[in-house]
Amino acid sequence: MAGPAGPTASGAGDRAGRVEELILGEAPHLNRVQVSEQAGVPLELARELWRLLGFAETTDDVLAFTRADVDALRLSAELTSLGVLSDDSQAALVRTLGRSFARLAEWQTTLLARVATAHLVPGSDEDPVEALAELTAEVLPRVEQLQAYTWKRHLATASSRLLDVSGGSTEPGEPGEAVLPQAVCFVDIVGFTSRSKSLREAELVAWIEAFEDASSSIVLDHGGRIIKNIGDEVLLLADDPVVAAEIALEMTRRGSDPDDAFPEVRAGIAYGAVVLRLGDVLGATVNVAARLTSLARPGTVLVDEGAHAHLLALDEASEQAAYTFRRPPRASVKGYSRLQPWVLRRA
Numbered sequence: 001m002a003g004p005a006g007p008t009a010s011g012a013g014d015r016a017g018r019v020e021e022l023i024l025g026e027a028p029h030l031n032r033v034q035v036s037e038q039a040g041v042p043l044e045l046a047r048e049l050w051r052l053l054g055f056a057e058t059t060d061d062v063l064a065f066t067r068a069d070v071d072a073l074r075l076s077a078e079l080t081s082l083g084v085l086s087d088d089s090q091a092a093l094v095r096t097l098g099r100s101f102a103r104l105a106e107w108q109t110t111l112l113a114r115v116a117t118a119h120l121v122p123g124s125d126e127d128p129v130e131a132l133a134e135l136t137a138e139v140l141p142r143v144e145q146l147q148a149y150t151w152k153r154h155l156a157t158a159s160s161r162l163l164d165v166s167g168g169s170t171e172p173g174e175p176g177e178a179v180l181p182q183a184v185c186f187v188d189i190v191g192f193t194s195r196s197k198s199l200r201e202a203e204l205v206a207w208i209e210a211f212e213d214a215s216s217s218i219v220l221d222h223g224g225r226i227i228k229n230i231g232d233e234v235l236l237l238a239d240d241p242v243v244a245a246e247i248a249l250e251m252t253r254r255g256s257d258p259d260d261a262f263p264e265v266r267a268g269i270a271y272g273a274v275v276l277r278l279g280d281v282l283g284a285t286v287n288v289a290a291r292l293t294s295l296a297r298p299g300t301v302l303v304d305e306g307a308h309a310h311l312l313a314l315d316e317a318s319e320q321a322a323y324t325f326r327r328p329p330r331a332s333v334k335g336y337s338r339l340q341p342w343v344l345r346r347a
Contacts, residue, residue, distance in 0.1 A: 022133055022136050022137050022140070023136060023140060024066045024068055025066065025067075025068060026066050026067065027066075028063050028064050028065055028066055029063050029065075029066065030063060030064075030065040030066065030067075030069070030070070031058075031060055031061060031062060031063055031064070031065065032046065032047065032058055032060060032062075032064070032065065033060050034065075035065045035069050035070050035073060036073070038070045039069075039070045039071075039073035039074045039077065040074065040077065041073045041074070041076070041077050046073055049073065049076055049094055052094040052095045052098060053094055053095075053097065053098035054095075054098040054099060054102050055098075076094075092277075092278055096278045096279065100279075108143065112132060112135055112136060112139065113132055115135060116131040116132040116134075116135045117131070178275075178276045179273055179274070179275050179276070179283075180273070180274060180276060181271070181272065181273060181274070182237050182238070182239065182271070182272075182273075182274040182276075182281070182285070183237065183238040183239070183240065183241040183243065183244035183245075183269060183270070183271045183307060184235070184236075184237060184244075184269065184270050184271075184274060184281065184285050184286050184288075184289040185224075185235075185236050185237075185238070185244040185247065185248055185267060185268065185269045185289060186233060186234070186235055186267065186268050186289050186290055186292075186293040187215065187233065187234045187236070187247075187248060187251050187265050187266075187267045187293075188232060188233045188265060188266055188267070188293050188294075188296075189211065189232040189233070189263045189264070189265055190255070190263070190264040190265060190266055190298040190299075191264070191298075192231070192232035192263075195207075195263075196232075207263075208231070208232070210261065211232075211262070211263060212229050212234070214254075214262055215229075215234045215251065218247055218250055218251060218254075219234075219236050219247055222238075222243055222246050222247045222250070223238065223240075223243050224236045224237065224238040224243050224244060224247050225237055225238070227279070227280065227281055228280070233293075235281070237274070237281060241269065241271045241303075241306075241307045241310045241311055242310075242311065242314065242322075244269045244271075244307070245269060245301070245303070245307070245311060245323065245344060248267035248269055248301040248344070249301060249344070249345075249346060251265050251267065252265055252266070252267060252299050252300065252301055255299060256299045264298050264299060265298075265299075266293060266296035266297060266298055266299065266300055266301070266302075267293060267296060267300075267301045267302070268288075268289045268290065268291070268292025268293030268294075268295070268296055268301070268302045268303075268341075269289060269292065269301065269302070269303045269304070269307045269344070270285045270286070270288040270289035270292065270303070270304040270306060270307060271285065271303075271304065271306035271307040271310055272284070272285035272288075272304075272306045273285060274286060285304075285306070287335060287336075288304050288336065288339065289304070291331075291333040291334070291335070291336055291339060292304060292339070292341055294333065295331050295333065295339075295341060296341075300343055300344075301343070301344040301345075302341040302342065302343060302344070303325075303341070303342050303344045304339075304340070304341065304342075305340055305342070307342075307344075308325060308342040308344075311323055311325075311344070312325065315347075320347070321347045322346065322347055323344055323345065323346060323347055324344075324345045324346070324347050325342045325343065325344060325345075326342065326343040326345075327340070327341075327342055327343075328341060328342075328343060
């Protein structure tokens with residue numbers, strides 16, 4: 001069974017143990033065998049769950065666990081008995097939880113450490129670890145409450161969206177998956193590599209954060225949702241291709257404005273069946289959208305035949321067309337020898 005932390009040395013280890021005790025609610029006093037027995041979970045299963053969560057392996061004589069670990073194992077067993085965690089979905093779900101919270105914890109710890117250090121009086125004998133411990137005790141309950149609220153709100157939104165799009169049913173998929181018609185859009189910064197070489201580290205971070213912040217605002221304001229930021233690229237989803245089209249056109253418009261700090265971008269949109277799995281998206285529609293983005297010229301939006309057909313049908317049904325389309329030659333890209341893109345513009 002793995003553990004959140006291994007044995008600590010004296011000195012700095014004792015001070016770090018104080019922070020650990022504040023976060024976990026008590027000092028670690030159980031080994032992996034005791035946790036397994038008290039939770040009523042086989043040791044091998046307990047070891048596998050903690051490994052999937054991303055914690056390091058410990059030996060039977062290391063006291064690395066608390067009653068919170070017992071409760072977590074017991075809850076996992078209860079979810080399994082209720083059918084929420086099946087053998088097929090358990091590993092993927094636990095691994096995703098572990099990775100997501102590990103990244104969040106790294107960022108939060110760095111932020112707390114910076115704040116704690118900033119409050120130290122220069123030349124004093126104050127211990128930064130003690131300052132971090134005190135700040136953690138003050139901040140942790142508030143962060144925990146905010147995280148729980150944010151999760152529940154997103155859970156409610158995702159549940160409503162699934163029912164609205166699917167009518168209460170989805171295409172068959174693996175456990176923990178849903179297959180739904182979605183518009184997938186990639187938006188990519190033009191010339192990112194050359195620009196990033198001329199920036200210092202702090203400037204690069206500020207530039208990317210400004211891009212992510214502006215992109216998030218545009219996507220949310222139009223009713224889309226960001227799946228992930230990949231450095232210089234944003235992957236987003238929309239239930240309706242019109243929403244994806246409006247988002248992509250707004251981003252390319254801003255990127256083409258010399259008076260706007262938003263970087264020049266290009267975009268690709270595909271519409272079709274998408275596998276929604278553990279917060280990520282998979283399938284041919286996603287691949288096509290990525291390929292279209294690589295083909296798009298700076299400041300342009302390319303759409304696939306599925307998105308084109310949907311948008312064209314809306315234009316034909318309305319009194320005034322919202323978009324114009326230009327069909328360039330078919331393209332040959334990896335995995336798609338005759339991909340037909342369409343250049344999308346506002347009418």
